[in-house]
Amino acid sequence: HAVLAVAYMGLAVILMRQGKNEQALSYFNRSCDLSKSLKTDETPTTFQDIAHSLLLLSQGHYRRKEYDEAEVLLRHSMLIEARELWPDHPLVADSLSMLADLYRAQRQFREAEFLYTKALKIRQNTLGADHPIVATSLFSLADLYASQQRDEEALELLTLSLQIVENDPRKNEAQFAQSKTLLDELTQKARSR
Structure with missing residues (x-):
């Protein structure tokens, strides 16, 4: 599941960069759903990849001045980081x-x-x-x-x-x-x- 979550997030980032926002959102949601179901014994790198991908997606929304969407993604990234990484x-x-x-x-x-x-x-x-x-x-x-x-x-x-x-x-x-x-x-x- 962890590898699939990262793959979906990667596809979401690529689609977002291509301006295919609806498709990107679909893959993003799949990735988020999978990441929520992951156990904490999954590799930290996977969580870092997901958090980083969320950060990249939020940048796309930020550039388009879609601040509410960007904030949701950033906060989700920060929740993963708070749970899986050290605070600093x-x-x-x-x-x-x-x-x-x-x-x-x-x-x-x-x-x-x-x-x-x-x-x-x-x-x-x-x-x-x-x-x-x-x-x-x-x-x-x-x-x-x-x-x-x-x-x-x-x-x-x-x-x-x-x-x-x-x-x-x-x-x-x-x-x-x-x-x-x-x-x-x-x-x-x-x-x-």
Whole structure:
């Protein structure tokens, strides 16, 4: 059953990417029904695969601004993660960050800040303070602060994010440019006061 649940979820993701939402939903539901019936002695990788697939499906809904659907999928993913993984697992941080993005898009800033902060702490604790994904978390939180005119807090986090990206040998140029642009905007804004 576990392999079949993962296969159905994989088909759902492929169909979702092809824009075949009705078919994707059918396979998604089959996968969820099977995953609910699985015993906890099934391999953790299977549950991780299902949770990750739910996360991917939620991203499709998020991009189409189908926030309610995205939230349902994210919360289901988080239920699986809470049951099957440890609380500080990186996949938990991914789900928290995605849910924060969703709340931010709906202007629920307090909830978004809480989730971004929690995801950042998990990533710092599990991956290390200098990991590129930590830089992404720092940027997300900084960008949220900047959108709320909390410029000093945003500048501090952006500076940390840029330091991580600059010191990474696999430097993510797009992330660097995005962080640098926001940093320049905030610096210019501070000078004009």
